Amino acid sequence: MMRRIVAVMRVELLRQLTTPLVYVMGFFLSALSGYFLIILSQNFIELTLQFGANPEAANLHFHERIIAPMVLNIEYLFVVIVPLLTMRTLAAERAQGSFELLAASLVRPWELVAGKFAALMVVVLGLCVVIGLEPLILAWIAEPGSAFDYGALTTALLGLFLLGSAFSAVGLAASALTRSPALAAGGSFLFLLFAWVLRLAGRGGGFWGELLPSLSPLSRLESFAIGRLAATDIAYFVVLIACGLLVAQRSVDRHRWQG
Amino acid sequence: MIRAEHLSRSFAARRAVHELNFELEAGAVVAFVGPNGAGKTTTLRMITGALAPSSGRVLVDGFDTFEQPFEARARIGFLPETPPLYPELRVHENLRFVAAIKGVDPSAVTAVVERCELGDVLNQLQHQLSKGYRQRVGLALALLGEPPLLILDEPTSGLDPAQIEGMRALIRSLSQEHTVLLSTHLLSEVEAVCDHVLMIDQGKLVADAPAAELITEHGDLQKAFLVRCAVHRREQA
Numbered sequence: 001m002m003r004r005i006v007a008v009m010r011v012e013l014l015r016q017l018t019t020p021l022v023y024v025m026g027f028f029l030s031a032l033s034g035y036f037l038i039i040l041s042q043n044f045i046e047l048t049l050q051f052g053a054n055p056e057a058a059n060l061h062f063h064e065r066i067i068a069p070m071v072l073n074i075e076y077l078f079v080v081i082v083p084l085l086t087m088r089t090l091a092a093e094r095a096q097g098s099f100e101l102l103a104a105s106l107v108r109p110w111e112l113v114a115g116k117f118a119a120l121m122v123v124v125l126g127l128c129v130v131i132g133l134e135p136l137i138l139a140w141i142a143e144p145g146s147a148f149d150y151g152a153l154t155t156a157l158l159g160l161f162l163l164g165s166a167f168s169a170v171g172l173a174a175s176a177l178t179r180s181p182a183l184a185a186g187g188s189f190l191f192l193l194f195a196w197v198l199r200l201a202g203r204g205g206g207f208w209g210e211l212l213p214s215l216s217p218l219s220r221l222e223s224f225a226i227g228r229l230a231a232t233d234i235a236y237f238v239v240l241i242a243c244g245l246l247v248a249q250r251s252v253d254r255h256r257w258q259g
Numbered sequence: 260m261i262r263a264e265h266l267s268r269s270f271a272a273r274r275a276v277h278e279l280n281f282e283l284e285a286g287a288v289v290a291f292v293g294p295n296g297a298g299k300t301t302t303l304r305m306i307t308g309a310l311a312p313s314s315g316r317v318l319v320d321g322f323d324t325f326e327q328p329f330e331a332r333a334r335i336g337f338l339p340e341t342p343p344l345y346p347e348l349r350v351h352e353n354l355r356f357v358a359a360i361k362g363v364d365p366s367a368v369t370a371v372v373e374r375c376e377l378g379d380v381l382n383q384l385q386h387q388l389s390k391g392y393r394q395r396v397g398l399a400l401a402l403l404g405e406p407p408l409l410i411l412d413e414p415t416s417g418l419d420p421a422q423i424e425g426m427r428a429l430i431r432s433l434s435q436e437h438t439v440l441l442s443t444h445l446l447s448e449v450e451a452v453c454d455h456v457l458m459i460d461q462g463k464l465v466a467d468a469p470a471a472e473l474i475t476e477h478g479d480l481q482k483a484f485l486v487r488c489a490v491h492r493r494e495q496a
Binding site: 003004006007008011015018019096097098099100101102103104105106107108109221 | 304307309329332333335337339341342343344345346347352356357359360361362393396400413
């Protein structure tokens with residue numbers, strides 16, 4: 001069982017890494033997170049200069065002023081990037097005929113989905129490492145003894161990894177539902193756009209203004225971003241991932257009925 | 260080796276295969292013949308368990324391909340009409356992947372590479388391969404694990420005459436150790452490699468007989484095919 005999952009994961013990783021898309025995405029993310037970091041750092045320096053000797057300056061938290069907003073900006077990039085990474089996973093297999101090999105093989109539908117998802121998690125992890133490198137470089141060049149919160153950075157990156165994994169599960173489900181990679185990308189992008197709209201609904205206030213944002217995966221990243229680990233947020237991502245994988249597994253199995 | 264019982268499959272309102280009943284003995288080389296759209300590929304996909312029948316069942320070595328798909332699939336090597344290769348992977352990577360998902364020792368790859376004469380193309384990508392080599396790689400994937408039943412869907416489709424002859428020689432050599440079910444619409448191929456014929460037309464079986472018997476009865480396989488199809492269509496009308 002594990003051997004088949006690992007084999008599927010390995011091939012999916014090879015497929016991802018032999019196309020330029022993942023490298024372009026990595027470069028794009030690295031460039032933009034670097035840009036966010038520079039802008040936010042400049043703002044932070046200006047603020048500390050403005051406050052000067054004012055005791056309020058002690059409340060200017062480096063992580064909350066720089067790292068957290070950077071991570072929260074990157075989540076919007078994930079809305080665009082992850083559907084592009086996931087679109088080919090199953091849809092292209094059907095379009096190019098290799099799905100036939102898997103359908104007539106000993107690979108169970110859930111093993112296929114698990115292997116594909118594991119490969120996507122490795123890619124998302126790689127992207128999170130790329131994003132995490134720049135704050136670490138900033139910490140390295142900062143003055144010795146400056147209070148850089150490594151724990152909070154790790155938590156923020158963990159949140160980003162969970163968000164990327166959840167988006168991957170949604171993208172995998174979309175890719176399982178069609179044989180067109182473009183449609184799969186469009187479908188998962190629309191879903192993630194809907195998540196964005198749910199978050200915006202919070203601006204209205206009232207009952208719905210409280211409920212709707214809590215349903216959005218984007219809102220769940222906020223506590224991770226400021227370095228706070230909440231069991232409910234982790235549980236939310238786990239449930240979203242499980243739902244995505246279940247839809248993908250059912251859809252793969254359904255092909256046997258529908259042809 | 261294969262027993263089909265009242266096997267039917269419909270796609271929406273279209274009936275692709277209707278009430279197929281046949282039984283194939285182990286060790287035979289059987290041709291599955293029919294015009295384009297007759298239901299050959301649909302039937303083969305049901306035998307491999309890749310497609311569920313609307314009704315009826317197929318047993319492979321006693322295992323129901325739908326109820327016990329993994330037991331049945333472990334006994335089948337399948338070459339679809341388009342060889343199922345990953346375009347991003349090299350030939351040896353495709354072979355190693357299929358060996359892994361079949362639970363076969365990686366050393367088995369060497370044996371099929373020798374048998375299908377793929378030594379020169381192991382590091383090539385799919386688009387760098389000729390059509391003939393693509394078919395050979397597809398056949399090598401089907402052979403991994405030495406399954407007792409080989410199902411080949413149009414294995415010589417699109418090949419030039421020299422490649423066709425090479426593929427036929429390979430299939431003949433395989434018939435000593437495997438039961439082979441070969442789908443084709445080329446009757447010359449049937450005469451060259453098969454000893455039993457299943458003919459299908461409009462989703463219904465119109466002949467299930469040894470090739471020699473059909474040739475004796477009708478003169479040649481083409482006449483046999485035309486007569487059987489004409490009779491079937493007259494009955495349907």
